Amino acid sequence: MRNVVAALVFVIVVLAFVGVGAPANEEVHETEAAEELEVAKPEVAEPKVPTTCERYGQVAQDIVETRFPKPEPGPNARAYEGEDGYRGALLYATSARIKSLFWWCEREHLRLRVPGARVFYGKDIETALRNLLWDFHDRGLEPANDGIKITLEHLYTPESAHFDPLDERLRRRP
Numbered sequence: 381m382r383n384v385v386a387a388l389v390f391v392i393v394v395l396a397f398v399g400v401g402a403p404a405n406e407e408v409h410e411t412e413a414a415e416e417l418e419v420a421k422p423e424v425a426e427p428k429v430p431t432t433c434e435r436y437g438q439v440a441q442d443i444v445e446t447r448f449p450k451p452e453p454g455p456n457a458r459a460y461e462g463e464d465g466y467r468g469a470l471l472y473a474t475s476a477r478i479k480s481l482f483w484w485c486e487r488e489h490l491r492l493r494v495p496g497a498r499v500f501y502g503k504d505i506e507t508a509l510r511n512l513l514w515d516f517h518d519r520g521l522e523p524a525n526d527g528i529k530i531t532l533e534h535l536y537t538p539e540s541a542h543f544d545p546l547d548e549r550l551r552r553r554p
Contacts (some may be wrong), residue, residue, distance in 0.1 A: 432526050433485035436516065440492055443515050444481040444499060482535075489529040495536065505534050509541040 430438065482493040494500070494508070500515070502508030509532040516523055523530060523545060530543040 431485065431488075433488050433490050433528060436490050436521060436523065436526075436528055436530070437483040437485060437492075439516065439519055439521060440483055440490075440512065441481055443512070443519075447499075448480050488527060489531065491531045491533065493533045493535050496534065500532075505532055505539045506541040508532060509543060513543060 480495060480499050484491055492512075497503060497505050497508035500508035500511040502511050509530065512530070512532065513523060523543060525545075527545050528543075529545065531540055532542075533540040
């Protein structure tokens with residue numbers, strides 16, 4: 381008997397809520413929220429325009445990737461496919477590429493870190509920085525005109541070289 385009474389009370393409560401509905405204020409609030417959802421359409425993100433420093437960092441990355449491309453499969457590389465459906469991975473006979481350049485921007489100061497001066501064909505880190513500046517010049521960029529400070533650091537030693545656009549010595553070709 382208790383179960384019958386509980387079920388009857390439950391049905392009456394459900395019918396009361398369905399029949400009566402929500403108060404007028406809440407209905408308006410829900411309508412406003414629904415209108416806000418309809419009005420708030422997802423905004424299309426504008427493509428991010430790189431800063432001058434980021435542009436120089438990307439160009440430096442392109443220079444290094446051009447000089448040290450991803451290794452191609454060697455003559456012994458092959459994909460194994462057995463009769464049982466097993467497929468092996470493509471093996472490279474050459475060594476895996478090690479990242480040769482790390483760069484980041486601190487406002488308009490480009491900081492590059494390399495494992496050695498050889499990345500920019502230099503005998504030391506200062507010569508490598510001069511070579512990098514000439515590579516920028518060959519690609520149509522002028523760090524002195526753009527006001528970019530550049531620091532080239534050695535990854536494993538405390539050696540570093542700095543370019544300041546106000547310093548006249550590094551503007552001239554050695």
